[in-house]
Amino acid sequence: MSNQPYDLRKVIEELKELPGQYHETDVEIDPEADLSGVYRYIGAGGTVKRPTQEGPAMTFNNVKGFPGTRVNIGTMASRRRVGEILHHDYKTLGRYLKDAVENPVMPEKVTKAEAPAQEVIHLATDEGFDIRKIIPAPKNTPEDAGPYITLGVVLGSDPEKTMSDVTIHRMVLEDENTIGMYIMPGGRHIGHFHKQYEALNKPMPITINIGLDPAIAIGTTFEPPTTPLGYNELWAVGALRNEPVQIVDGVAVDEVGIARAEFIIEAELMPHQTMQEDINTNTGKAMPEFPGYTGDANPAVNVVKVKAVTHRKNPIMQTTIGPSEEHVSMAGIPTEASILSLVDKAIPGNVLNVYNPPAGGGKLMSIMQIKKNAPSDEGIQRQAAILALSAFKELKTVILVDEDVDIFDMNDVMWTLNTRFQGTKDIMVLPGMRNHPLDPSELPEYDPANIRFRGMSSKTILDGTYPYDMKEHFVRAQFKEVPDWEKYLK
Template sequence: MTRRRPADLRTALAGLDSLPGELVREREEVPARFGVSSRYAKWAGTPAPPPTGPGPAVLFERVTPDAAGSEARAVLIGLYGTRRRAAALLGTVPSELPYRLLDAVASPLPPVKVRDAKLPGRTELAPDLTALPVPVLTDADAGPYLTLGAVLATDPETGVRNLSVHRLCVQGPDLLSIWMVPGRDLEAAHRAAQRLGRPLPVAIHLGLAPAVLLSSCCPTSLVPREVDELAVGGALGGAPVELTSCRTVDAECIAHAEYVLEGELLPGTVPENPQGPAATPEFLGYQGRAHPALPTVRITGITAREGAILQTVSGPGHEQSVLLGFGMEAAVLGRLRSQGAPAKAVHCHTAGGGQLMVVIQWRAKRSAADDEAVRKAAETVLEEFRMAKLVVSVDEDVDLESDADLWWAMTTRLQADRDVSVLPDREGFPLDPTQSTAYSDALSGDGRTAKAHFDCTVPHAHLARFHRPRFTEP
């Protein structure tokens, strides 16, 4: 029987309260502009700049918005700041979570519509984004950003729902710009609405149950377009996600969200930052570049639970990498399983933003043929997953969660002239600043990259020479 996991954000936080060091409550009043980000920086973890390291979730109980006279409200950051805590919120451990995601995609549990009378009380707020404690991370940012807003929309042509997280910048009291990564499902729904000559109704959620939020961060390579992310979230959480109707637009929303921003995705565009080139820090650790023309969302209504918590994420840091990494791990693991490759586990390292660096743990080799099988399967990952830039292969005796163990394997189980293979000029990801012709004239265009496989597995012929000691209890 599937065990039910936290149905909302508050239940998840209540579970952390009893665990020493997992949740810090900051009761001092801090400003949304720079206050949340500067205080959390020491816990954000790489790729945030040092000194930093993975730390607790932090609930700032009194955060003041930019707008004068607005009341202080709660902001949560860092809930998924360690892989262990993120997995524990779903009742499992990091090595098992990708398997749980694969099972959820294979057996989705559709959401259900519920009546308002059965829901926690919600208050209607004025549709004024400046009255919310939306953080500004750095003095170069284009403005306040919703960095963990999960957008729910239904494609008007296919009828398929999509829940996905996008970069949303506050451009005015009731206006957000939105960057939809090209090729994602929300962009397809937006274009479908444009073909029909109407705006796309959307609901933007801040503060969701862990199973639902994690499902919204999964790549299309794991959750195909015809599969509802809410159904994946239901299966992962052990109970159907509950939906209700928005009040100002013809759209559905997730009933237990802390905040729901109702609105319409419009056909026009605005510059993300009219004042300069910067956007907000990105997950690979560098200041993001503003887009010259982005679609907008006009906010028509806001509802909130009593004492609502606005959940956010720091651009660079462990948390965003963890959220992106688990879905990528499941996608890679599923692809390797479909090939019959002897992969035991996959770890998408936070140093690569949970996307660019993939560590694969292989089962014990049974013959010399497995040496070539490991190499070919690893190179297949590099070819088929655009975001993957480096693949590191290790044996079963290496702890994937230990950076020291990974570097030890790299040092003692690799000879660069025979164990490193390079795939030049492949499709990549332009937020990595090395993936440009300005950096390397070997690339045929920006957003392309050389990829590499580091084979740190012991060749079958030499297995007897690489035994690690085992310490026996007296």
């Protein structure tokens, strides 16, 4: 196993060697809300309604209605575990990903015989073909619009095949060969390519890749300006693993899939076609999203027509709970890397580290650790915050702290806001800006003066750094350094 390229199975084998990081069960589980309902208690974390906690990744080996198929959940639902998976210190993963983007390793095409993802092939023309009977996509809650693919990496290209990209979207299984895909306006390169196909009035070939090395899921969530149009995030994943991601030609569409995936759905994104997301339930609800609330069903999601499903023998469906800490790992760490890339260029040496914590679902909040080197650096911390907010429209709150604060300890961060912060002078509010439309406070009736339509927000900077010329007033208690302190625990 150790000599094989990285994939989900190799990662699971490595996690089995780490105490408390992985658990699997043969007890039957129903994917209809029970699976997420169980894991919510065991290890979801994030913005999931309490009680929840950080716990092991899990694989359910006995999934009701899907003999021979397993479901994996929570593999990335712990930043420390992500550090173990990527073989890197969890506190500096942002810089690790930043360096990976800057040193790309191109994917490598392999033959169908070398692609485990094509061991079993189901064509949409086969009698009785029904994606809902092949893919054990769970429902997160009983009111979900249907079974959702929550960790499917969509791979597509422009019509001339000069550019390609990978993104993650929420995708609901609507019928035997139709998927409803929500493409958020303005932010995804797959959406850009789709517009080009629509101009030609042609369907866009795509693959939806499920059951992957977590490095792929994390790398996929990079956004502009860090990975501009034309940059395929699989290049950064190759750098993270120091080996190329293997890709393979599809069996039914003119697009490549990820060769070591557990499942590949080959499909076409239809031009000028939309459908009601909750057409099968009419609940008005989609699925739980990263801010911790269930998203409203979209009246017009894009229509995806499935042409084939290929998979490994005894495949593993990989899924996530929308508001869980897996979203924090996938969305937050690349955003940290992107912020560091930007501020390192503009104000080098002043931003030591960045953390996007679970409280913001990985997108809405950043904690920035600042180092002031001289009195003339006063104010540089606020410039850093404005740089982050200007580049990443989904960022809503920035907390600035000094270098002696542990940004991964929210109690330490809150301590800073109680002892190095005055509301009359250390709050900056930037009204009427764009943000993520899934924040339920972004309603015109909530703040009529500043929110003209959903998706606008006021941005807030909380400056918890002390004034450099008053630093002697903010020295923390100096305890004796005892290098061999751990011997007292033996």
